[in-house]
Amino acid sequence: MDGTLVDSEKLWDIALYELATAYGGTLTAAARRAMVGTSMAASMRLLHDDLGQPERDPRVSAEWIHARILELFRTGLRWRPGALTLLRAVRAAGIPTALVTSSGRALVEVALDTLGRGSFDAVVCGDEVDSAKPHPEPYLTAARLLGVPIGRCVAIEDSPAGVASALAAGAAVLAVPAEVPLPPTDGVHQVESLTAADLELLAALLGEPPG
Template sequence: MSLEDPYTSRHPAAILFDMDGTLVDSEKLWDVALQELAETYGGTLSDAARKAIIGTAMADSMRILHDDLGQPERDPAVSAAWIDARILELFRSGLRWRPGAMALLKAVRAAGIPTALVTSSGRPLVEVALETLGRDSFDVVVCGDEVVATKPHPEPYLTAARLLGVPIERCVAIEDSRTGVASALAAGAAVLAVPGEVPLAPTDGVHQLESLTAVDLELLAALLGEPNAGR
């Protein structure tokens, strides 16, 4: 192989970005929608249930909410439709970038490294978010309603690598949640975790930082060769 082959160097084949809580500070908007729905049902969502919901697929989130309210008989699809409508309104009111996220995404794009957005959110919501993130910021977008199995299953990240035509083991995934980290690790990617609302326990193979402000291309490349560094 030639020295220019990207898969024989420490240059990442692609950077795979989670969305909620990683690129945009949207978890607070989810807090609003979830608490409003809980109030509609005559209850209050507990802190423990809210933390358990972060990073999960919508159907699982609604089951957690229903169980927390002592109303397991409710239809997850009905609750999901309510949340979808409300969160779309909140997203349209404006999304804020997480610290360092915009600069890192721009640096990755400027370097010509392929990028993917890999999110548990559905396509309608992602289309609104892309107005903030930029539709030309990603070569591939994998949404939660476009895969058979969502995070923490590896399918979303494996799908992104397949669509990009790159080996997953040469990719770096950037995540903020336990389920997202589990998905990326199971897929075989190097993982950078930047926890937001919920702290993450140290995990083998995961490099963890407080924010993306100190992340550069050199660090991302180093993760491929030193997955446990800096834990």
């Protein structure tokens, strides 16, 4: 979701940098990059360690971030280039589709006002799995909910953690970098923007003709 479908990582930037300032520090660019695609708990540990304040309670910080990002999501969500067109094409073709995100359910419910509640047959949130990305569980859960073998699925990801999760699960992977660069990886097809992706490309990633 974040960085793949909607340009929300910049909203996370606002919240994270504001919290760091409230804690009397400055979040480094390296720590911010490391947070992309990870769970809230992991992000808060990275934040605290980066500020030299590992003793802080990650739950307290997560609650602050959650409240602030909800405000930002209600007013500032924008589609990533090509994302809406590709999603509409996939849905029009009747392809089972799941949203697999590290964000929590409450935040996703707000995002769905922009994404469309009918855009997905299943939604897997970061707080609804035992192990978040880069663990394969989120994508394996999505495939199970869709009733589709994971080997017949294409995962579209923008973060190293998401790519690792999808690869470990056994999905074909289309990578579209957003906030952080993605190194070339065996088994991963990379495009600069989803404007370069269509149903033919998705089919080719599974080694089959479209339709």
